[in-house]
Structure formats: C-alpha cells, structure tokens
Amino acid sequence: MSSPTPTAAGSRAASVEAAIRAANDEGRAALVIYLPAGYPDLATSQACLEAAVEGGADLLEVGFPYSDPLMDGPTIQAANQIALEAGLTPRDDFAMCAELTAAIDTPALVMTYYNLVWHYGGTERLDAFAADAAEAGLAGAIIPDLPGEEGGPWRAAADAHDLATVFLTAPVSSKERLAAAAEASTGFVYATSTMGVTGTRETLAESARPLVGRLREVSERPVCVGIGVSTAAQAEEVAGFADGVIVGSALVRAIAGGGPAAVAELTAELAEGCRRGYPG
C-alpha cells in the first residue's frame, strides 16, 4: 500500500516532535488531547477531536477501543465498551481518522493496545496496521502495553511507514530503561505521572517531576506527562517542568456532559494552564 506524500514540514513522524517544539517556542507546554474513536459514535468522536483542536490542542491521541484495556480506568473503559458494542472495528476507526486528518493540521496519533496492532485482520499484521495508519494521515502510534524490549518489530513497521513511535516510562523505570524508551521513541517520550491507570487524581504524584528530570539526563526528546492530569491547575503544574501535558479521561467525561462544545471549552482551559505554567 502506498502512503500519502509527507507533509510540507517534512515527514509525518517528525511532525509530532515539531508540534511540541512549536508550542514550546510560543511559550507554552504542548497540550495533547486523548479521545476514544467511536464514543459516543464515530461522527461525534470526530467532531469532539476537531473541537479539541479548536480549543487549542497541539497534538491528538485517537484511542482505538480494545476489549481488554488494562491501562485504562473506568471512564475510558466505559467509553470503549460503547464503541465496541456498536460493532466498530479498527478499520472504521481509521476511516474516521482519514476524515479527521483531512480536516485539521494538528498531528494525530493512534493510541491502542498491542493486540489490535499485531492482529489487524490476521496474525502478525504490524505492517498492514502501520500502512493503514499512514494512509489515514496519522502521524504515529502509542502502544501502552508494548515495552521497548518487545518493540522491535513495531518500530520497524512504523519506520517503514513514516510513523512516530512513542514508548511509556514510569516512575519506577531504571535509568537504563528510561534511556532505552527514549531512544525507541521518535515523537516524544510518554512519562506516566503516577503509578496507576488512566483517570483523575486529586493530586499529581510527586513522582512526575523527578521522572521528567531523570529523562532529561538521558535524552533530548520532548517529554509529555500523562495519566492523572484533569484540570487546568494540574496542567499548569505539569507545564512547569514538562514539554507537553496529556489529558484524556476528563475530556471523555466532558463529552458526556456537553459534547463537542464542552470539549472545546475544557481544552481551552487546559491550554491556558499549559501557557500559565510554562517557564519564562
């Protein structure tokens, strides 16, 4: 399968880091918004992602619902379940992404679990998944249950289709593992702020700041902090030490409350936090 021509800025993969740097150059932490495809339905999920861009998102993460999302808390699980019960497949999700990426200039990454990538219409279909992701205009992928040591085949497929790879790091990761994850990540490094699954935390763990600091020692890559960030105040706090702030569950809840308009509104508040907190 042929891939569309890379964007003017260079490769699709490079557009991810470029978007974060551009935000930083404008004096703010990049705001990364996660929303699941197909919640509450495909068209509305696309409208919500577009609303996030309107509200000031610098990067999008489009979640492809999976039957066994073990990194996700109750909010995203429930949204996933609704999409799955509607019978949506990753092919439907890609079709929505193609429309989405045609409508926006903001880079979007797919975020999903490894089995959906690996078993995409059959066994060991990493290349087919990567090809379709590229075809849909996506700039990269985040696979939370794929640690670096098992990540070789996916990195090869992603490279072949000009997709950025993003690996996760945790407060308990050793220095060697942080370096390896950063080396394997071509878009940004995902720092999970706290031990646990996605969802709201009353306070951000003390561990987020030191984790980012430890990553700085081993890598030049941008570092985005996710898991547990839900309010503008928290975004402001994280923007004080990270290159980007990732928010998901809080926006999923906003969809239930007020659809795309509520997403745009909350995104704008979060973006303001990203600006206020950014040093200098």
Next chain:
Amino acid sequence: MTATDLPATDASHYGRFGGRFVPEALVGALDELEGALAEAQADPAFAARMTALREDYGGRPTKLYLAERLTAHGGGARIYLKREDLAHTGSHKLCNVLGQGLLAERMGKRRLIAETGAGQHGVATATIAALLGMECVVYMGEEDTRRQHLNVVRMQLMGAEVVPVTSGTRTLKDAINEAMRDWVTNVATTHYLIGSVVGPHPFPMLVREFVKVIGEETRAQVLAREGRLPDAVVACVGGGSNAMGVFHPFIADAGVRLVGVEAGGEGLDTPRHAATISGGTEGILHGARSYVLQDDYGQVRPTHSVSAGLDYPGVGPEHAWLADSGRGTYLAASDTEALEGFRLLSELEGIIPALEPAHAVLPALRLAGELGPDGVVVLNLSGRGDKDVDEVERVLREVSGEALGAEATS
C-alpha cells in the same frame, strides 16, 4: 527436570510464545519477582518451608488411585486418577498459591491480590493470605460470583475481600484486567498472585515451577505402581496450570502422550466455547503471546463453558508451544460431555469431580479404549465438585427438565 531443561528459546519465551507485553510500570515488579524466585530456588530454607507446608498443611503428596470401575467402563487401559481433589482447599491450586505466598513474604509484600473464575484460585489465595497473615483482595467476574456463590462465602470466611468485576464481559478475563489495574497502582506493597500459567514473564514459568510437583509425584507413583511410565497423561486446560503441573515432568519422556482437554462449550462450530488452542488464533492477551479466542481485529471474544474455571479466552504460552511443536495434543470436550464425565465419575467411583476435570473423563476413556488393556492412562483430577453441585443441577434441569439423579439407574 528443571527450568533450564525446557526446550524453549529462553526463560521468557516458549518458542515464539510468551514474552512480556505489559505497561512499563509493571516491568520493575516482574523483574523483582523473577529475581526473588531465583534466590528462593537457591535457598534450601525456602524449599524446606514450602515442602513442610505442602505436606503438613496442604496434604501432599496427593494419592494416585487406580479407578477400577472407570477402567472397566472404558474397557481398555488402566485409568489412574491423580487425586488433587483431596488436597487442602479441594484442588491443585494450593501448590501455586503457597509458593507465591512465600515469595511475596520474602519480597516484603503483605497484600495479595488475585483473580478467580471458578473461585478455586480465589479460595486458595484467601487460604494462604490467612495462613501468612496477609491482606487479600480477590477480583471475580460478577457472573462468576453468582455461579460460584459458595466459594465467595469461603473466601469471605477467611477474611478476603471479594470484588465483583462489572467491566467488559464480567468473567475471568475481566477479573484479570482488574487485578492488573490494581497491581499497576499498588505494586510497591502488593503481589499479584496470578492463578495460572498465564500472564507476562515470569508468571508462566514461576507458576509452573510451583505446580510441577503434581507431575513429579505422579511420575514416581506410576513408576512405583506399574514399573513403567504411563502411556498418556490427560488433564483439562483453561489457563492450564493443573495440566502444566502434571505434564511438565513428562515433557522429556517422548513415549508419554500429553493430552490437554479444553472446554468445547456448545461446540467448536459455534461461538459458545472456550477451546483456545483448538479454536483460537495467535494473539497477545494479558501480557503474553499465545493462542487467543478473538475476532479478525484482535478483540477478545466472549467465551462460554459450563465450568467457570475453563471459561477463559487465552491459554498459557507453554501450552501453545507444546501444541505447536506437536509434543502435546489438545482437544475439546463439550458441556454435554463434561456433564457426562461428571456423572460417570460420581456414579462409578463415588468421586464428585469439579466440572473442569470432568471435561477430561470421556477423552481419557476413549484413549484407554484405543490403548487397550496393557495401557496406562493418568487423569489429573484437579479438583472436587462440591462447588459445582448447584450449577450442575441447574444445567441438567434446564437441559432435560429433570432433576439430578433421575437417570441414576441407567
């Protein structure tokens, strides 16, 4: 036989199966666990304590019993039952939880979490938590808490908290997801005491190391009774811990057939079964590459079995490897066949088996017939059936409109 004899690519993979597909936050804990196991295995005091508890507390070694009436019914090979149903807590599960409980203690973790399907593993974990004075939380699919109410009460009596899981399909796989979520969050203080030879490395290897005592005993007992090895060892397979326990010490004995029996539910030609190796495709579930019951896009399918303990869409990676390499043979027995096995063993031997090993009874009889009177077959009777009596009565009434016992004289 030790882990190093295992014909696998490395300790964490079985051929192309196994591995470690988990969130980064768990990698440290998995490394810690692997290290703790290696240290414990090198420490004679650990082995001595485990052996003493296995024997004095757990009732090991369990007996190997020649089932004469079942053998006569089969009209072929002598059928031996490995009596795991007589072990403390009523199933083979205690070997695993005892080993892991002692490891947790060694690592200084005082909180045990577990998933359970039929409730046997949850009961075993609650038992060990009580024995070692630890906190215990058991995740159980809401559907299973109904099917296995007796086991819920047993766990609660021993001080465990049972959390009904209402996410996803509300069965064993979702209970595993929920336990993993708990573990990611509380990994510093908590040991996830996984209940089968599934999950990310080192769990499949670690659990196998603790349950292989079943096969070691069996091997010695058959040699003592028959002066030779058995022709076949038969066991039910859900995740596959009892089967791996009894198979593993025989892997190097090429003349011993290893036969795993999966839950065929309402038939492999329907979606309502849990026969992962017979009816599944390769995938990655709960941290390991293995066979998985899934759709074309990797979404894990709902499964069905009359037995909650086999109602799981994955299977241990070492079983996938045994199947793939041809060393093991895996077949399926339907709900109906399992109920027939349940009835036969109850009526012919006065042993009410758990519904899980009841799946292996008819396949064992068929094998015995094929082998003829000179043959020797071992059936791993992995648990007793008290927990299943209500469910069996309900199912039989649904099927035939009759209460249990109506055909007892047939």
